[in-house]
Amino acid sequence: MQIEIDHISKEFGATAALHPVSLSIPSGALVALLGPSGSGKTTLLRILGGLEFPTAGRVLFDATDATNLTVQDRRAGFVFQSYALFRHMTVFENIAYGLRARPRAQRPAKAEIARRVTKLLELIQLPDIGARYPSQLSGGQRQRVALARALAIEPRMLLLDEPFGALDARVRKELRAGLREIHDTTGLTTIFVTHDQDEAMELADLVVVMSMGRIEQIGRPQDIRARPATAFVKEFLAV
Amino acid sequence: MSDAPITHSRPAHRPPTHRPVTTESPGFRYALIAVVVLFLAFLLFAPLVAVFAEALSKGAIEAVTSLANPEATSAIKLTLIVAAVAVPLNAVFGIAAAWLITKYDFRGKALLITLIDLPFSVSPVVAGLCLVLTFGANTAIGGWMVAQGYPIVFALPSIILASMFVTFPFVARELIPVMIEQGRAEEEAALTLGASGWRIFFTVTLPNIRWALLYGVLLCNARAMGEFGAVAVVSGKIRGQTATMPITIEMLYNEYLSVAAFSLAAVLALLALLTLTLKTLLEWRFADQLAAAHRP
Numbered sequence: 001m002q003i004e005i006d007h008i009s010k011e012f013g014a015t016a017a018l019h020p021v022s023l024s025i026p027s028g029a030l031v032a033l034l035g036p037s038g039s040g041k042t043t044l045l046r047i048l049g050g051l052e053f054p055t056a057g058r059v060l061f062d063a064t065d066a067t068n069l070t071v072q073d074r075r076a077g078f079v080f081q082s083y084a085l086f087r088h089m090t091v092f093e094n095i096a097y098g099l100r101a102r103p104r105a106q107r108p109a110k111a112e113i114a115r116r117v118t119k120l121l122e123l124i125q126l127p128d129i130g131a132r133y134p135s136q137l138s139g140g141q142r143q144r145v146a147l148a149r150a151l152a153i154e155p156r157m158l159l160l161d162e163p164f165g166a167l168d169a170r171v172r173k174e175l176r177a178g179l180r181e182i183h184d185t186t187g188l189t190t191i192f193v194t195h196d197q198d199e200a201m202e203l204a205d206l207v208v209v210m211s212m213g214r215i216e217q218i219g220r221p222q223d224i225r226a227r228p229a230t231a232f233v234k235e236f237l238a239v
Numbered sequence: 240m241s242d243a244p245i246t247h248s249r250p251a252h253r254p255p256t257h258r259p260v261t262t263e264s265p266g267f268r269y270a271l272i273a274v275v276v277l278f279l280a281f282l283l284f285a286p287l288v289a290v291f292a293e294a295l296s297k298g299a300i301e302a303v304t305s306l307a308n309p310e311a312t313s314a315i316k317l318t319l320i321v322a323a324v325a326v327p328l329n330a331v332f333g334i335a336a337a338w339l340i341t342k343y344d345f346r347g348k349a350l351l352i353t354l355i356d357l358p359f360s361v362s363p364v365v366a367g368l369c370l371v372l373t374f375g376a377n378t379a380i381g382g383w384m385v386a387q388g389y390p391i392v393f394a395l396p397s398i399i400l401a402s403m404f405v406t407f408p409f410v411a412r413e414l415i416p417v418m419i420e421q422g423r424a425e426e427e428a429a430l431t432l433g434a435s436g437w438r439i440f441f442t443v444t445l446p447n448i449r450w451a452l453l454y455g456v457l458l459c460n461a462r463a464m465g466e467f468g469a470v471a472v473v474s475g476k477i478r479g480q481t482a483t484m485p486i487t488i489e490m491l492y493n494e495y496l497s498v499a500a501f502s503l504a505a506v507l508a509l510l511a512l513l514t515l516t517l518k519t520l521l522e523w524r525f526a527d528q529l530a531a532a533h534r535p
């Protein structure tokens with residue numbers, strides 16, 4: 001799905017989290033929102049997911065205005081920074097949640113739900129953990145379960161907030177490849193937030209560099225590296 | 240399973256020399272335990288035993304006969320009715336208040352938190368008097384209700400209102416810290432998965448707070464059954480009609496009917512013990528879930 005962010009701004013009381021930003025994301029792209037803490041990455045992601053409403057501006061999905069679409073109707077697969085797995089549900093129930101929450105007419109039959117959950121567990125390469133509780137999983141496993149849960153609703157796009165933030169370096173590398181693979185097999189437009197430039201450069205087709213609620217530069221990783229558009233980008237990449 | 244769970248299991252045999260660094264010396268530990276046990280024995284256990292001993296001082300038959308007295312049965316019935324109405328209503332109000340306070344930002348939030356605590360700081364007698372002043376027969380609402388044949392004060396409604404006023408903070412107080420700690424992330428996740436508000440409440444919020452809710456409800460129940468001061472003011476203490484168990488106990492005691500008074504007191508204590516047993520049973524039955532919910 002193609003996503004158009006048209007002069008979106010967001011104010012929290014007196015603080016401006018986003019100055020008007022505009023961004024066009026081609027269908028099927030893997031995009032990184034890169035920037036230091038507090039630059040407005042999460043806010044932009046939450047606006048796309050419908051968890052936050054912009055103060056001004058529009059969001060378009062496939063050229064239709066989605067600004068006022070409720071979060072439930074957006075069908076955005078959202079992976080939260082701390083994963084936000086349902087702690088009192090098993091992994092199976094977590095992944096099945098979105099399917100079970102559908103209105104009766106669109107809800108798959110019980111056996112079909114089980115089949116889909118099993119398939120998703122295979123996709124994230126954890127076929128045997130369905131009966132466990134989130135508290136019994138490692139950080140990397142939790143992250144993958146959160147991803148499977150988001151994929152279960154057959155989302156129109158995938159939004160991930162610092163998906164590798166809480167993990168150690170080795171697991172991070174592994175999961176990066178995993179995300180790339182899932183993106184390539186599903187073909188979903190995928191946007192992930194990171195403050196790690198290596199992660200953004202290695203993984204993304206398109207990198208959006210943000211600072212203090214503004215977009216500093218949009219481009220392919222090699223172009224940004226070769227030609228930093230602003231002094232901020234140059235300095236940020238040098239670190 | 241592909242890989243082992245990361246939860247640590249306790250080694251089967253603990254090495255005899257092993258002692259965690261945080262542990263005090265054995266002597267100090269036993270002294271501490273002794274202090275706590277003595278304290279509990281004198282302050283909690285001895286009085287409880289005394290109540291039962293006094294009730295049974297003239298034999299079990301005498302005690303049971305005193306409970307069969309219409310005054311006693313009416314008191315037991317009234318107290319159970321009051322708890323059955325006041326506790327569920329306060330559970331619903333408590334959940335609503337805690338939900339508002341923890342999930343939304345709005346003006347006057349601090350004021351609302353203070354108001355929730357008000358019943359803790361106001362004397363129950365004063366609370367009762369306030370209810371009489373607001374709903375008494377000579378007020379507009381109270382007078383109208385009397386005319387309709389449903390008086391509020393010196394009748395069941397005021398007893399329920401007084402019990403609710405006194406026990407209002409319990410549920411909300413238990414829930415607020417738990418809900419603050421859990422944050423909004425799981426609810427937001429459910430939203431992005433397409434769930435409606437009610438569905439989220441029943442499948443995510445409520446299961447996450449159920450233990451805190453249970454504690455709140457049990458405390459609320461114990462206090463509702465035991466409330467004396469506020470009920471004494473609003474009920475008018477009409478024997479066999481508006482006298483709850485605590486009120487009846489006091490009246491019997493003042494009339495030197497000690498077996499009757501203590502038998503009824505024993506029943507009230509038993510009801511409280513029953514509540515505690517229920518809580519323990521539930522904790523035991525759902526120990527695994529409780530552990531899962533408490534780990535991050």
Ligand SMILES: Nc1ncnc2c1ncn2[C@@H]1O[C@H](COP(=O)(O)OP(=O)(O)O)[C@@H](O)[C@H]1O
Pocket residue numbers: 012015016017035036037038039040041042043044
């Ligand atoms: N709910 C909120 N209320 C008030 N201020 C907020 C809220 N969310 C974000 N902000 C502010 O908006 C700015 C951008 O935050 P955020 O989008 O979380 O940045 P990032 O994800 O890049 O670290 C920060 O200054 C932050 O303090």
Ligand SMILES: [Mg+2]
Pocket residue numbers: 038041042043193
């Ligand atoms: Mg962030």
